[in-house]
Amino acid sequence: MHTSLHISQTDARPMYLQIMEQIRQRIALGDWQPGQELPSIRALAVALRVSVITVKRAYEELGAEGVIVTRHGRGSFVADRVALTNDLQEQRLDEHLLEAARLARVMGLSDDELATRLRKIKRKLGKGE
Amino acid sequence: MHTSLHISQTDARPMYLQIMEQIRQRIALGDWQPGQELPSIRALAVALRVSVITVKRAYEELGAEGVIVTRHGRGSFVADRVALTNDLQEQRLDEHLLEAARLARVMGLSDDELATRLRKIKRKLGKGE
DNA sequence: TATACTGTACATACTGATATGCACACTTCA
DNA sequence: TGAAGTGTGCATATCAGTATGTACAGTATA
Numbered sequence: 001m002h003t004s005l006h007i008s009q010t011d012a013r014p015m016y017l018q019i020m021e022q023i024r025q026r027i028a029l030g031d032w033q034p035g036q037e038l039p040s041i042r043a044l045a046v047a048l049r050v051s052v053i054t055v056k057r058a059y060e061e062l063g064a065e066g067v068i069v070t071r072h073g074r075g076s077f078v079a080d081r082v083a084l085t086n087d088l089q090e091q092r093l094d095e096h097l098l099e100a101a102r103l104a105r106v107m108g109l110s111d112d113e114l115a116t117r118l119r120k121i122k123r124k125l126g127k128g129e
Numbered sequence: 130m131h132t133s134l135h136i137s138q139t140d141a142r143p144m145y146l147q148i149m150e151q152i153r154q155r156i157a158l159g160d161w162q163p164g165q166e167l168p169s170i171r172a173l174a175v176a177l178r179v180s181v182i183t184v185k186r187a188y189e190e191l192g193a194e195g196v197i198v199t200r201h202g203r204g205s206f207v208a209d210r211v212a213l214t215n216d217l218q219e220q221r222l223d224e225h226l227l228e229a230a231r232l233a234r235v236m237g238l239s240d241d242e243l244a245t246r247l248r249k250i251k252r253k254l255g256k257g258e
Numbered sequence: 259t260a261t262a263c264t265g266t267a268c269a270t271a272c273t274g275a276t277a278t279g280c281a282c283a284c285t286t287c288a
Numbered sequence: 289t290g291a292a293g294t295g296t297g298c299a300t301a302t303c304a305g306t307a308t309g310t311a312c313a314g315t316a317t318a
Contacts, residue, residue, distance in 0.1 A: 014305080014306055014307085015306080015307075016306080016307085017235075021234070021235065021237070024235075024236075024237045025237055028237045040263080040264060040265080041264085041265070042263090042264085042265090050307085050308095051307060051308045051309070052265090052308085052309080052310095053266095053307065053308060053309080054306085054307060054308080056265075056266075057306085057307085059265090070265070071264085071265080071314090071315085072264075072265050072266070072313075072314050072315080073263085073264045073265060073313075073314035073315035073316080074264060074265080074314085074315060074316085075263090075264055075265080075315095076264095076265085089232055089235065089236055090236070092228075092232060093229055093232040093233060093236070093246070094246070094250065096225045096226075096228045096229040096232070097225070097229050097246060097247050097250045098250050099221075099225045100222055100225040100226050100229065100247075101247065101250050101251045103218055103221060103222040103225070104222060104251075111248070111251065114247070114251075115244060115247070117222070117223070117226060118226050118229075118230065118243070118244070118247065119240075121223060121226045121227050121230050122230045122233075122240065122243075143275080143276060143277085144276080144277075145276080145277085169293080169294060169295080170294085170295070171293090171294080171295090179277085179278095180277060180278045180279075181278085181279080181280095181295090182277065182278060182279080182296095183276080183277060183278080185295075185296075186276085186277085188295090199295070200284090200285085200294085200295080201283075201284050201285080201294075201295050201296070202283075202284035202285035202286080202293085202294050202295060203284085203285060203286085203294060203295080204285095204293090204294055204295080205294095205295085
């Protein structure tokens with residue numbers, strides 16, 4: 001199954017978030033298909049040199065988001081219809097973007113300046129955390 | 130001087146942040162003028178029923194932002210040239226962009242997708258109002 | 259049904275952020 | 289100079305988030 005997920009020690013974000021993100025990405029890329037079984041939490045824990053519980057937490061939250069489905073004693077699977085982007089998150093994203101756009105207009109920022117600002121912040125985000 | 134700052138217990142954000150924000154607002158509104166002395170940390174601590182140290186922390190961070198200036202043994206004062214209206218807006222803009230970037234990453238959105246989303250929202254904003 | 263896989267529950271440890279009290283240092287001015 | 293006002297340093301308490309190991313429970317199948 002060559003999971004090839006990995007934990008970055010230099011990444012300040014919690015491990016369970018890193019795991020969640022990489023799984024989301026695998027699914028988004030079509031690398032892992034709907035219905036397909038995910039690595040067991042034990043197997044993944046060993047591969048990542050991380051506690052079972054940490055993987056469990058990642059799976060739990062992905063389950064709550066509807067990205068995967070977990071069955072006691074059976075395993076975890078990519079959800080059939082993957083609402084990969086949570087509606088709630090999408091709504092929050094738009095709220096922040098809208099407020100940002102409003103402020104930018106008030107401050108007289110051009111589209112380019114705003115876009116540049118966003119890029120800069122994304123860079124910092126990727127590096128710092 | 131009727132400070133009339135207050136701490137909301139129902140507000141989940143830390144007290145020192147609430148204090149910072151209210152002081153920024155007073156200054157932005159011109160309620161507190163450049164050079165004007167702020168309440169002493171002790172006085173404010175008593176008024177807000179909060180520890181001296183909590184107020185100190187708020188003042189420290191406002192000092193680091195250049196919004197106020199603190200002199201040992203003298204007191205704290207509104208900074209002389211407070212480009213606060215703009216700084217404040219700029220800060221809020223960055224906060225929204227940062228949160229948007231965070232969400233986008235969590236949702237697995239690419240840079241392009243995020244930028245497109247922002248453009249779309251800006252268009253709608255320009256038309257609607 | 260026994261075995262070897264699955265996931266789960268729980269008690270605990272560690273860390274960083276937040277909030278605190280009190281003794282101390284600086285400044286002003288009567 | 290001393291009293292009364294400023295801010296500061298430090299040791300500590302509390303809490304939420306993160307991470308852990310191990311004993312337990314469900315499922316499949318030889």
